[in-house]
Amino acid sequence: MDLPRSFTIRESGHRIHNPFDSTKLATLGEVLRLPPAARLLDLACGSGEMLCTWARDHRMIGTGVDISTVFLAGAEARAVELGVADRVEFVHGDASGYVADTPVDVAACLGATWIGDGVPGTVALLRRSLRPGGMMLVGEPYWRREPADQACVEACHATSRDDFLPLPETVERFAALGADVVEMVLADQDSWDRYAAAQWLNLRRWLDENPDDELHAELRAELDTAAARHVRYQREYLGWGVFVLMDR
Template sequence: MNREQISRLAHADHPIAAPLDDDSVRRLLEHGIPRGDERILDLGCGGGEWLVRALTTHPQLRAEGVDVSESALAHARKTARTLGVHERLVLHHEDAADFAASHAFDLVLSVGATHAFGGLLATLTAARKHLAPGGRVLIGDGFWAREPSSEAVDMLGNLSDLPTTMDRVIADGWTPVHGHISTRRELDDYEWAWTGALASWALDHPNDPDSTQALAAATTHRDQWLRVYRDAFGFLCLILRRTSG
């Protein structure tokens, strides 16, 4: 079972691949789409959950998504067709870091996908290339809510604390116009959904050759979350506008 299969099964009960509940997603999209007729782009769109929600809510919206996973894009196409928004959605099967569009976008999203670009600031640099004048970026990334253990750093990378993260974003030429810090309930609900869905699938399919691996992955992830990084990890979403340029 590869990483993509594990992720698909794990997110069955929590389709937004980030620790955000439905109300938080709705509010973030409201702040990112003030008019309702914007053109939006999701860099690392996965199954297109953000795009489909935006298209369903705003009938004048047009959206594009980029991802390296063909199966995730196929899922996005199927969902968009089921909801009747497929004619306003364009999907690109390629590396989001290499994507080049022929036009600019009013909102560029990248939530939980900064690893694809090499970090937070590198993701903002990529988003800037696609942004129309006066446009907005919706970005989501982790931060250290308290001093992490060396094991947590090895596992999740060299994140910054919240004030440092904000300072770096502002110094890079961005002004935050809205933000959301995931609550403890959002963080815990996401992790329980992630590990629970994967474990449930394994227990429901005991004869599947991948069931043992899926259950092991759920157990490993749950132990890492509870014992290594739960108390130190936070998640931040920001709506940003360019300070200048």
């Protein structure tokens, strides 16, 4: 049970595995206005940057669940680095079936709503771990602009333009699920650049260091077009944000 090796190579230098920079992640932690010792569950937590920095900055207590052994090793090292290993724990497992033993103040899934087969299922999964009056954090793409054609759709990691919604409809969908949107923090084009461009550097360094690896040709072909694809399509058409929800 693990992520494909190509994914961990592509994001090997990332602490945040979505188009947020550290400033936006910090802003998200601040706007929640949670008391010290609030409990946080992060499903598909990646390298644990949200848990570790919020444990340091806001004295939160947290659990992260992820399928990647590589990212979880980085998360545990980061917890030690920031002096919060006694406040956070990381579980290797399939986040799609994980429910907290004790109800939490915040249940999060940032950019991995496939664990619930989409937004409705992910919201339902987060609710199973949430205390009454708690908050859910859902990170999800949306269309900044109507995609020009199917090539644009696929370059934005979708199979159909119906996979994502425009921002107003994205917000309205949460209301239809019985939740109020009480805050949101959105990625911008610069934070998209930081996320995407870091992948190009990771790929190039890996290619230089591993010329005989079986993945070399595949990842070389990816890097050949990655920058142009990003500036032509993803940067212009695809938005991403974290929406803070409370049940009605």
